[in-house]
Every structure is written in C-alpha cells, then in structure tokens.
Amino acid sequence: MITDTHNWSTLFILVRRDVLKTWRESADLLYPIMFFVLVTILFPFALSPETLVLKSFAGGLLWIAALLAMSVSLENLFKTDYSSGALEAIVLSGVPLLLVGLAKAIANWVLSGLPIIILAIPLALSLGIDTFSLSILLLSLTLGSATISLIGTSIGALSVGLRSAGMLIIVLALPFFIPILIFGAVATSNSQTGLIPEAELYFLAGLLVLAVTLTPWATASAIRTRLG
Amino acid sequence: MITDTHNWSTLFILVRRDVLKTWRESADLLYPIMFFVLVTILFPFALSPETLVLKSFAGGLLWIAALLAMSVSLENLFKTDYSSGALEAIVLSGVPLLLVGLAKAIANWVLSGLPIIILAIPLALSLGIDTFSLSILLLSLTLGSATISLIGTSIGALSVGLRSAGMLIIVLALPFFIPILIFGAVATSNSQTGLIPEAELYFLAGLLVLAVTLTPWATASAIRTRLG
Amino acid sequence: MPNSLEVKNLSVERSNRGIIKDLSLSLAEGHLVHLKGANGSGKTTFLRALAGLIDPSHGEIFWNEKNINESTFSQSNLNYVSHSLGLAEELTTLENLSFLRTISRKALNKTVEASLETMNLKSFQDYRVAILSAGQKQRASLAQLLMFNCPLWLLDEPFNSLDAESCGVIESLIDDHMSNGGIAIVASHQKFQSSTVQQVVELK
Amino acid sequence: MPNSLEVKNLSVERSNRGIIKDLSLSLAEGHLVHLKGANGSGKTTFLRALAGLIDPSHGEIFWNEKNINESTFSQSNLNYVSHSLGLAEELTTLENLSFLRTISRKALNKTVEASLETMNLKSFQDYRVAILSAGQKQRASLAQLLMFNCPLWLLDEPFNSLDAESCGVIESLIDDHMSNGGIAIVASHQKFQSSTVQQVVELK
Amino acid sequence: MFKLFYHYSSLRNFYFFSEKLIPFLIAVFLALIIYSLYGALISAPADYQQGDSFRIIYVHVPSAWMSLLVYMAMGLSAVSVLVWRVKLAEITLSAIAPIGAIFTLAALVTGSIWGKPMWGTWWEWDARLTSELVLLFLYLGVIALLRAIDDRRTGARAASILCLIGIVNIPIVHYSVEWWNTLHQGPTVSKFDSPSIHIDMLIPLLTMTVAFMLYFIIISLYRIRSAILVYDKETQWVKDLITSSKREQI
Ligand code: HEM
Ligand SMILES: Nc1ncnc2c1ncn2[C@@H]1O[C@H](COP(=O)(O)OP(=O)(O)OP(=O)(O)O)[C@@H](O)[C@H]1O
Ligand SMILES: Nc1ncnc2c1ncn2[C@@H]1O[C@H](COP(=O)(O)OP(=O)(O)OP(=O)(O)O)[C@@H](O)[C@H]1O
Ligand SMILES: [Mg+2]
Numbered sequence A, B: 001m002i003t004d005t006h007n008w009s010t011l012f013i014l015v016r017r018d019v020l021k022t023w024r025e026s027a028d029l030l031y032p033i034m035f036f037v038l039v040t041i042l043f044p045f046a047l048s049p050e051t052l053v054l055k056s057f058a059g060g061l062l063w064i065a066a067l068l069a070m071s072v073s074l075e076n077l078f079k080t081d082y083s084s085g086a087l088e089a090i091v092l093s094g095v096p097l098l099l100v101g102l103a104k105a106i107a108n109w110v111l112s113g114l115p116i117i118i119l120a121i122p123l124a125l126s127l128g129i130d131t132f133s134l135s136i137l138l139l140s141l142t143l144g145s146a147t148i149s150l151i152g153t154s155i156g157a158l159s160v161g162l163r164s165a166g167m168l169i170i171v172l173a174l175p176f177f178i179p180i181l182i183f184g185a186v187a188t189s190n191s192q193t194g195l196i197p198e199a200e201l202y203f204l205a206g207l208l209v210l211a212v213t214l215t216p217w218a219t220a221s222a223i224r225t226r227l228g
Numbered sequence C, D: 001m002p003n004s005l006e007v008k009n010l011s012v013e014r015s016n017r018g019i020i021k022d023l024s025l026s027l028a029e030g031h032l033v034h035l036k037g038a039n040g041s042g043k044t045t046f047l048r049a050l051a052g053l054i055d056p057s058h059g060e061i062f063w064n065e066k067n068i069n070e071s072t073f074s075q076s077n078l079n080y081v082s083h084s085l086g087l088a089e090e091l092t093t094l095e096n097l098s099f100l101r102t103i104s105r106k107a108l109n110k111t112v113e114a115s116l117e118t119m120n121l122k123s124f125q126d127y128r129v130a131i132l133s134a135g136q137k138q139r140a141s142l143a144q145l146l147m148f149n150c151p152l153w154l155l156d157e158p159f160n161s162l163d164a165e166s167c168g169v170i171e172s173l174i175d176d177h178m179s180n181g182g183i184a185i186v187a188s189h190q191k192f193q194s195s196t197v198q199q200v201v202e203l204k
Numbered sequence E: 001m002f003k004l005f006y007h008y009s010s011l012r013n014f015y016f017f018s019e020k021l022i023p024f025l026i027a028v029f030l031a032l033i034i035y036s037l038y039g040a041l042i043s044a045p046a047d048y049q050q051g052d053s054f055r056i057i058y059v060h061v062p063s064a065w066m067s068l069l070v071y072m073a074m075g076l077s078a079v080s081v082l083v084w085r086v087k088l089a090e091i092t093l094s095a096i097a098p099i100g101a102i103f104t105l106a107a108l109v110t111g112s113i114w115g116k117p118m119w120g121t122w123w124e125w126d127a128r129l130t131s132e133l134v135l136l137f138l139y140l141g142v143i144a145l146l147r148a149i150d151d152r153r154t155g156a157r158a159a160s161i162l163c164l165i166g167i168v169n170i171p172i173v174h175y176s177v178e179w180w181n182t183l184h185q186g187p188t189v190s191k192f193d194s195p196s197i198h199i200d201m202l203i204p205l206l207t208m209t210v211a212f213m214l215y216f217i218i219i220s221l222y223r224i225r226s227a228i229l230v231y232d233k234e235t236q237w238v239k240d241l242i243t244s245s246k247r248e249q250i
C-alpha cells in the first residue's frame, strides 16, 4: 500500500503541512532545541563542573537531555489539529490513516529529532568528548530519536484530546523510552573507553525496525479510536 | 489590599477551584509525581548504576528532576482556563488580578511542589543519601519549589494563549530557575560532606521573599496584557 | 444618576488594519441596540473594546460619564457573553457557575441553581461541560446573565446553536432586563424580534 | 445504481448513556432531510455516527446497500461539516483548503480559488484562520462543499454565525446539490426554507 | 470451537457460568493456600545461608511471576478488544489491570525487603529491578488512560493499544538476568530439568504459585461480574436479576 507513488506524494504533503504549521509559529521551531540546550547546561550546575567528571558522563547527559526535549515536544503533535477539528477533516478526506500516522512521526522527527542531533555536536565537544565517541553518539541519537518519534506519535495519538495530555504523553511514553536511553547512553560511554559498541547499536537499529513496522498501525488505530 | 478578610476567602476559593479542577481529572494529580520519579530513574540508566557515584550526585540529580517536573507542570496552569474563555470570565468578574495570580501559584505548589517534596524522601533514600543531607534537601526543595511556583506562574501567564505555550514556558522559565537549582544542589551536596549550608539556604529564603512580593504583580499585569 | 454608556469616535485596529472607524453611540437606560453587519464587519471587536478587553486606537468610552480607561470602571458593571464559552471544560456546569458567582465582585442576583433551572440545565448540572451539546454549552454560558445584576449587557450571537425554546427564554430575559432599566448591545445575525429593540446599528 | 442511504435501528451510546435509540431512516437520491430536535437531542451524535466517526452500539448503516462498517465505504462519499472548524488556525485559508484538496481521496470539483470566490473569502485567503471573524471561519469551512463532488452531505448547523447573504449562498448550494441527485442531512435550529426539504426528522 | 468461544464471551452467559465456577475455585484455593502456608512456614527447612529470612520467597516469587502473567493476560484481552471487539475482553482488561499493578508492587516491595539482608541495600538500579519498575509504570499508564477517557469502549480500545506496545517489556524483565549481569538471582526455579533449589522448598513454592493464580482468577471474576452488571444495566436480564434478588431479600 505504501509503495504506490500516489501514497508517497500524499505522505510528503502531510509532512510538509505539519512543518509549515510549526514554521508559521516561528518560535515553535526553536523550543525543542532550546530545551535541549538548557537541560544540558543544567547538569554542570547541579552536578559538578569538573571537566573530568563531566566528560565521563557526557554521553549519558546528552542522551537524557535529548530524550526529555523530544518527550516534551510530543505534546503539540496532535493538539491543535484535534481541537480545531482538522484531524477529523483529514480522516474524513479518506487518506489512509497509516499515512497520517507516519507523516506525523516524520514531521516530529524533522522538527525536533534532527535539530537536536545537529546541536549535539557543539554541546558534546564543549563537554570534552572525543571525535570517535562523538560519531557513536550521533549514530545512536539518530537511530534512537527516530524510534522515539515513532513511538511518541502513537502515544500522542492515544492521549489526544485529554486534559493535560502533555503530562500524560510523557508519563505514558517514558517507560518505552528507557530501553532506548540505556542502549544509547551505554553505546556512547563504551565508545569513550575505545570500544566499538556494536551490540548496542544493533539493538537500537532493531528497535527502530520494530517501531517502523508496528507503530504506524498503532497510531492509525489510536486516531480512529480517539476520534470516536 | 491583601489583608482584608474578604480577599482571604476569595484567595482560598480560587485555590480550591484549581485544586478541584485537577482533582476531577484524577490522573492529573499523579503526573508531576510520575514525571519526577521517571526522570530520577533515568539517571542511573544513563550514567552509572554504581551506588557510590549515584550517592555523591544524588542531591543534584533530585534537584534537576524536581525542577523539570515542576517546569512541565506549569503548562496546565492557565491553558484550559484561557482556551475555554474562563480566564476572561474571571477577569470580568472583577476579582483583583493580584489574587488570581497568587492563587494560581499556591495551587501549583500544592499540586506539584508538595507531592514532589514528599516523594523526594524515598527516592533520596534509594539513592543512598544520609538523613542529615535528606533534611537539607527537603528544606532547600521546599524553599525552592515555592519560588519556582511563583515565578513559573508569572511566566505561565505571559505565555498564555500562545501556541505551544508549554514549551515556551519551560524555555522562558528555566533561566530564572538556574540560580535556584545551583543553590539547592550545592546546599545538598555540601551537607553530604557534613557542612551546614547556611549561606545557600539563606539565599533560597531570600529569593522566596522576593518572589512573594514581586511575582503576583507581574502575574496580574501579564494576565491583563495577554487577554487584550 | 441614571446609567449611561457613551462611545465617542471610537477606532480599533487589529494587526495594523483598521477594523472600526470613528464610531459614536450613546445609550441611556432601557436602551437596546441590535448590532448588525456582515461577517467581519467588526461586531465582536466592538463588543470586546467596550468590555475593556482590547484597547481602542482612538476615541473614548464613557460609562456614567467617566472614561472607562481612567476611572475604576472595573468590569463589575457589565455582563459579556462571547462567542467562546467562558467555562472550564473539565469542571461541571454547577462547579463553573458556583465558582464564578463566588469570586465575582458584581452585584448578585439569582442563585446558581435557580439560574440553571431557568436555562433548563438542572439535569445536566453535574456533567462536565466538555460533553455537553453545542446548545447546552451556550445555555450554560448564558446562565451568567441571571446570576449577576449588571446594568450593561454585551451579548455576542447569544442565539447561536440554541433551539427555539431556549431562544424564547433568552429573548424574554432581555425584555425583562430592558424593562428594569438595563442597557444592552446584542450582536446577532438572526432576525431579532424583541419589541424592545430601540436602535439598529449596522457596521460596515 | 442510484445512491441510497439506509439507517436501520441505530442506537448510539456516549459515556454509557443511550443518546440515540432505535432510529431508522431511508434516503434516496435528491432527498433532503432537515434534522431537528431540542439541544442535546442527539443531532450531532447522529451525524457523526453516519460519518463513521463514532461506532453505534446497535444497528447498521448502509450506503448503496453495503454496510459501511464492512465495505470499503471509506469516507470518500461524504462531505461532513461539523460544529468545529476543521481547519488549522496557524495556516491561511488558502493553505488549509489546498492541503485538504490535495490529500483527499474524494472526487474533485471546483478549484480552491473558485470555492473561496463563491464563499466571498478571496480577499481573506492569505490571512491566518485564527484572526478571521466567526462567520468568516464558518464560511472557510463550508468552502469544502464546493471543492469535492460527494453525493452525501452531512451539515451540522451550517448557518451558525453566518450573515444573511452567506446564508443565501449556502441555501442555493444545497438546492443545486439536491437537483443534481445528491442526498443531504442538515441539522439546524434555524427556519430552513429550502423548497427542496423532503422530510423533517425530529429527534427526541 | 468458535461458537463456544462466542457463547461464553456473551456477557450474560459469562455471568451465569462464572457464578457456578466461583465456589469451586474458592474451595481449591483455600485447600492450596493452607497446604502451601504450612509447607512454607513450617515444614520447609531453613536455608543454610539465609536462615528463615528466605521464606519471603513464597510471596516474592509468586507475585513476581503473576506480575508478568497478568500482563500477558492483559495483552491477550487487548488483542481480542482490537481485533474481535469482544466486550468481555474490554471488561477483563480494565478489571485485571489494577490487580496486576498490585502484584507488581508486591514483587517490588517483597524483593526490596529481601534485598536488605541479602545485598545490604533496599534498592539497586539494576536491569531486573528497573524493568520490573517499568512494568509497574506500564500498568499505571494503562490505568491512567482508562480513567482519563470517559467513554468505556473508547477507553478500553485506547488502553489496549498502549498495552500491546508495552508488551515488549515482558521479555526484558524475564531475560534481564541473562542479558546483563545483575545482582538479582538467575533462574533458580524455572530451570525445570535441574532446579537448583531443595525439593521441600520447591513444592510449597509451586503450590503457592497456583494458589496465587487462583486468587487472581477469583478476584478478577468478582470484578468482571460487577462490571458486567454495570455494563448491561439497561438490558432486560440485569433488570430481571435485580428484581429477583430484591424479592429474595424480602
Ligand atoms: C526489589 C527487588 C526485586 C525485584 C523487583 C525482583 C523481581 C523479580 C521478578 C520480576 C522475578 C520473576 C522473573 C521471571 O519469572 O522472569 C523474580 C524472581 C525471583 N526473585 Fe526477585 N526481585 C527482587 C529481589 C529479589 C531478592 C533480594 C532475591 C533473593 C536474593 C530474589 C530472588 C528471586 C528468585 C529466587 C526468583 C525466582 C527466579 C526464577 O527461577 O525464575 N529477588 N524477582
Ligand atoms: N487579532 C486580529 N488580527 C487581525 N485582524 C483581526 C483580528 N481579530 C479580528 N480581525 C479582523 O477583524 C475583522 C472583524 O472581526 P470581528 O470578529 O469583529 O467580526 P464580526 O463582525 O464579529 O463578524 P462575525 O459576524 O463573523 O462574527 C475581521 O475581518 C477579522 O479578520
Ligand atoms: N462524549 C460524550 N459523553 C457523554 N455524553 C455526551 C457525549 N457527547 C455528547 N453527549 C451527550 O449527548 C447528548 C446529545 O448531544 P449532541 O451534541 O448530539 O446534541 P445535539 O442534538 O447536536 O444538540 P445541539 O442542538 O445543542 O447541537 C447531549 O445530552 C450530550 O450531553
Ligand atoms: Mg463576531
């Protein structure tokens, strides 16, 4: 179904609309990034500004900051479309819900995952990470953030329209994100001692494949259910 | 103005309404707490599960988790009241905006600050903190969380009605919270080496006094401005 | 001193476009104005300016001969029912109205229960506003008119979504208000048959 | 085969309360139903069930003799305009409608520009929906009726907030639809004078 | 076969069928729990390393196993809800989620009580312990979602979706001791070919586990039955039931 070209172009249009919507509210684009940066700079304040300590934890800290920033960004995914009735209109347009779910996840990744990955570079260097570890950090963040966007979209669809959906999403989603966090952080910290963290990266890739195949269905049926 | 008894009872009614609103959505009560717990358990995963390392960072970690949980809870402070027009109705009712602002801050503290302080006890113990440091942690959290609620309410009022106000609040508020975080975390970690962190606690108390006197005015004029 | 509302050369801009230009109006007790005008002619904008929710770019508004910006007009003299609901969706109707009634600095009139009774919402008072039907929500919002004793009523499309019976209830409420010496401005596209309409203002 | 809509013994529950009980209805081409009933009688609920947005607790709905739950009815045969807006407030009217027109699996009719022209929104097409007036928003939402060629129209209070001129436009749209062999159900409290109303269904 | 399934998944038939089942289940449960308590507290020998403190195993291990089992039962209900729209499964899902949460909590609490003498700490951030904690959050998430949605059927479907996404955590809990080297005991009991535990300790443990299962089934049946009455309160058979039970009272 997804392979037909008409569906590909629909997917593109759906993603573009979401990106445009966020672009319009120009400041929105900056929030996940700023959240990421702010959380990262909280750590040296609260823990210990000593370079050595920071450096050895850098991977884990950046991973936590990325995870939190992405979790918080999930809330706006469906909120306005639901309250304005636009989600209903999209569903009624007859476009396969599978595409809608996938498009939301892609848009979320483009708007929060991607900028976070890019920003991780200067932040990691400022925390004193070496270039090999940096490359592992970026690789693990790429695999992990895509999975987070996919799972987060499903959870976002489930809690759409509920009061304080923002909190609900975070609380429902964090348990799923914990394994991603563990493997991402372990991969990075292993690489800091010179090891190539193959097993962890394979695990992250496996999770991503699982998420790509399963979560669009979950999102589609969640949208269906929550509109009812 | 605040001293007159009519105003006291109005304040009480305003606070009660907010608490009731949250109570109605029974699960809402749990969200800040769950967020706090979840963030706390992320650290051992991402950093290192070794008791020694965790213990020496425990104060800072709990402070970060508390700060983030409270920041995220700020979002719901005005959201539904604004979108439903209830805030407009409250303003038109003629009740002094000063009271509205103060009531929002108190309700926020009761609903997120207080439960977080209580939950910090088992979490701190599980991270291996000693009882003296625990008492300092709790004291600093109490002073700090009240200040966070007060400042957060002002910022929440400023961003009311803006799209993704949730993100905006967090991003705008965090810079104010950094000094609180530093002194709270330093107080706790000092106490772990047996020192009594008087200076830090006085500083936190001073910030609280400042916040009590200034922020209700800021909140009041923010509400005024944002409704226009 | 009898109540009066006077609008002098009012202009309002939104996002740098002039919406209302140089509007003047003078209302005395018992005066009911039907505010008309095509969609987008500025009715809502005008009512919000009168309620003190947006600042005009030029001109003044006087309530009982005092400029509302300079005096302590406060909003306690007016009842504004807007397009939007004005009630928290997660609370029940009863809780919403009780809350508004308790905190309000306006002169009180009927109890919450009696107001809900008149609005035919007694049996729904314990449902959360979120699940009410469109018309029920509108009625819950209009119940505020009964709870407070305000001389100035500003109603923006009060008949939207209402069934015939409820329209009748609102019309008779307005009639009562007028015969008690109230002042009211009602923006509505529907043919508004109240015998008490004294002036039709058409915005362009 | 001509189009037909048949509702058999439909019951719908919301939050465990029975809202619609045992409703049956049968519509052929050119059939226009005016759905009436007091506030809260279940009009919106009924339309949403027909649009496949909520599942009935009992009974079946057939479109062209196929059960809409079992067949690939999809929503491409119907145009549903609800109480709520259906457009993203951050985007302009033009962007919203172009988006819907491109992704839609429905048969296409007029272009976005032509539809906006008919709805008298041409000069507002590049404003964000958020700042439009209540009636302008409603018109933007109704523009969907022109863009798609759907045999079944479900309209929930289409005349809300509309000025007299726009009401006329919508009524003539409905007339055209009926004379082209369409089927329509219109929920409205307003006196709905269209000569083409064939049946009035009153919900209790 | 399918007909039979359909028959018992009708709320009314389930109600009356389970009514006959419950007394039998209670009888077996009582017999088993008395036997296991005797075996656990009196006849089993004290552990040569741990003394009597090991006896907490008789609560800890069955609760821990039940915490996983109940989640899997929930997953099964979730599939029935989403694929076949079985009403009974909707009711089951919401009835058993809190019970599962309580078993999970019990496993966590007994585990950490046991951990104090064994590992010298109440809590340690290792994989087994943490994934069990995550399981608790999954249960709480399902419950929170069920409560947050007014409409029972929508709520059940939403919770089913969440439950199914969360099922990936179950193998993580189970295999965590093998995948990571943790503090927690490796498989001791579940290696059936050569269980590394004394047979006198093992038998009461197994009977205790069956007793826990029966307890779970009985409590679930009670919860499901009362939910059925609320669910079908508008139907004739429930009305008949209520009038006849009123008559009996007089
Ligand atoms: C808070 C701390 C603990 C938690 C959360 C916990 C959790 C669990 C869980 C989830 C299982 C079931 C695993 C499965 O079937 O896959 C289990 C089994 C078991 N636990 Fe614990 N546990 C804790 C502490 C302890 C301690 C301190 C001991 C004793 C030293 C212990 C001994 C056992 C044993 C013997 C089993 C049975 C293993 C088997 O054969 O499958 N646990 N625990
Ligand atoms: N915040 C704003 N920024 C820019 N323009 C605005 C804003 N709010 C309203 N407008 C414009 O002002 C005009 C008047 O809007 P208003 O809502 O007052 O109309 P109205 O007479 O109430 O119409 P309706 O009958 O549709 O309710 C509209 O063209 C609208 O686009
Ligand atoms: N999600 C829900 N949960 C519970 N009750 C609901 C829900 N949605 C609607 N209702 C109830 O169903 C009834 C019918 O609502 P509906 O919106 O269909 O009425 P309506 O005929 O469209 O009324 P109106 O003319 O006011 O638009 C109302 O009493 C409402 O309270
Ligand atoms: Mg208007």
Ligand SMILES: [Mg+2]
Pocket (backbone or CB within 6 Å): C133, C134, C135, D043, D044, D045, D083, D156
């Ligand atoms: Mg309706």
